[in-house]
Amino acid sequence: MPEDDTYRKLFVAESIENHENIVNNLLILENGSDDTAIDEIFRAAHTLKGMSASMGFDEMETLCHSMEDVLHLIRSGERSVDKDLIDILLACTDRIEEMLDDIELGGDSSTFNSRELEGKLKSLISEENAVSGNKPGPVAQINMECPEQQEKYSHHISLSIDETSQMKDIRALLALANLKEIGDIVSCNPTPEKLESSNSGFSGTMSLYILTDSDEDTIRNAASVSEVTDITIRPFSLLQEEEFEEQASTDGTLNTTNNLFKVIITVSEGSDLGDVRALIAYQNLADIGQIISSKPSFQDLDEGKFSGLLTVILHSDAGSEALHDAASGVDIQHVLVEPFTEENDVKVETKPVSNITESEDDAIKSPEKTPKKSKKKEVQNIRVEIHRLDQMMNLVEDLVITGGRLRQIAHQYSSKEMDEALNMVSRSVSDLQNLMMNIRMIPLSQIFNRFPRVVRDVAMHDGKEVEFIMTGAETELDRSVIDGLGDPLLHLIRNAVNHGIERPEKRIMAGKNPKGTVVLSAWREQGNVVIQLKDDGGGISSQVILTKAIEKGLITVEQSNNLTRDEIVDLLFMAGFSTADEITDISGRGVGLDVVKGAIESLKGTINVESEEGKGSTFKLILPPTMAIIEVMMVRINGLRCAIPIAAVVEVARIDRTAITRIGKSEAIPFRGEVLQIHHLNEMFRGESNGDIVVVIQYKGTKCCIPVDVVDGQQEVVVKPLSNVIGKCKGVSGVTIPGDGDVVPILDVNSMI
């Protein structure tokens, strides 16, 4: 068993994909029969089985195998899909998920006992058997048309030409030609050459063996040329071997040790699929000869009727050594090749026939089967560990920074040639950077995929009916953003079903469809990604929020009277606020929307909610597609540089310093009809700017201004997060390193206002 760490990682990664695939398709299946969904589930379960078997994770393999059995019944239409079945299968996927968690941490799934689940699965099968009497079919069956194997049978034909005929040999040749059209002549006495020769000495009786799929009547018609008086046709099989030999030796039909052979093949007992080994040997022999008969027959082998010994009688020009080689192979214990009858030099009419060459013939005959001009497909996906991408990204960033330094140095020496070369370098670096950014983009489906299951479970738990619709799952975000987005979104979705959607009876009373709708959509808008979660539930009640907020001491009664509807709804995001009366195990766990808000903001995103009582709520998240690069305004305060995210900048303005008024400890200034607070960043910059330039910034409708000495300009910068050693640094969200190698802080506007 491969116990290599690489295999384990690969195993876990691909198993998670397949697991998700099963869950999502089970949910599709629950909403109505869907063949594609069944096929997908089946394929994924089969893949999980194969991979876990290869890793030696027996518990997981057994469980997947049991699932496969049930899925097979669904596929073949022998078991209908109902809630019980989906529930059990989903329970199995839960168990698989637990196993995968265990395996990821170095376990082998053996600590999980799944006998109970397997028992339930088996009861699903036996229930069905009791009803329909059907047995579970072989697993891993693929629904496809089995090409009808044209079974050819051997016949012995003897025919007599009227004694009065003047050209008996020509008559015989005509009959032979007709027979050739419906089958393959294995052996003929006299030989066609002899019949064709000028003095054939033909007695008038011809005896031959033909291999054909035609029935006896067709054979008789073909052989019935004029002046043929008597035709006897007998089917031939190996069971009549003795008779055949006797016949052959008496009428001299089969009489050459050069090309008639009997091959006896013994398949070893330990072979995984002994009958298949025999089939392979059979096919290999058919490739180099004409099989007259075999025991067991091809059909019996195909049906698995095989005891370990295969005897084949065939005609072949390849020689006994080649026959021996053809019949030999993996799991073939012994091969015996012997000539079939006693010596005679009559030549046998041959035409290569084998079951396999049919495909060759087909390929020639039917143009649609001829190989298409191969168009080369060079696209190859490779899987790369994320930390390697991160490393690469860091290197690219370093390259950007070093490039900037080089440029500054070049500037000092003012060399035109060097400038040109640097321009080319920086173009390549910039392309490289863009490429890296794109590589790191992951579709939202990565986290969206688990939500349908969540909605289903919460709805079932609460006795609600919910239709969950997702759109825009293909929208891409940087993986650092995706990583931080899963949990907050999960929380919002649980909330929407748990708190938002009403019970069916309540919805009917409100004149709504008893089935609620939750829509999760995502799209790109002005360089950002918007994720919206909309429900048509009861909406957020101002009264309930106010009562709760006052009860929890978040606001006073007086304050509550002056709040607008939007401000009231915003209370939801305050720390310590939770509208659920008791903490449920669905959306509770003591985590409030304040945590969700914090998580989104740490991703440099914003969240807001619109809600109408009785109609539903809409949560809207606006996120930057990546956190690694942002556009900033570079300013200088007290001679030190600082970057302000452009998204927060309203404008740069000149102020009249005499208009500054003091309000308590802080300063404010009237500006375009508003009074703006002035933030002096003296702590951060060991002194303050006394110029008359301010940068006006805004966060969620609240503005303030920061006095600065100089505005250097706007540029895109690479954000380097603060290391854990420094810890959280109020007012600074990260740093950037411009071309000169300086370290410049990036202002965290959210925390300042």
Place this chain on the structure above:
Amino acid sequence: MGRILVVDDTLFMRTLLKNILFSGNHDIVGEAEDGEDAVEKYSSLQPDLVTMDIVMPKKNGIEALKEIMAINPKARVIMCTAVGQEQMVKLAIKTGAKGYIVKPFQAPKVIEEINNVLKS
């Protein structure tokens, strides 16, 4: 030794098989992750031998085998199978597959099978 095209829808299985094949001194000329991909790569790479998984998306291993046999009736294709897939393997053998290996793979058996088919 042989130039081999490995077909399986999971990277896990392909990696496993590739390492076994490397240990048997075979060259991997390409990998395909579904039946369609397999047929295209067969045409463009013309490998000496193909290891073909059966249950795959887009086009399963049997359909891919059929198309490969149409391209080259002498193609050497070995089916990768699991216990319980006997009927599929037989269908594959009748369609022209030259051998099969059973999951979970045992390296010596895999190499024996491949060497044997390459010899033919």
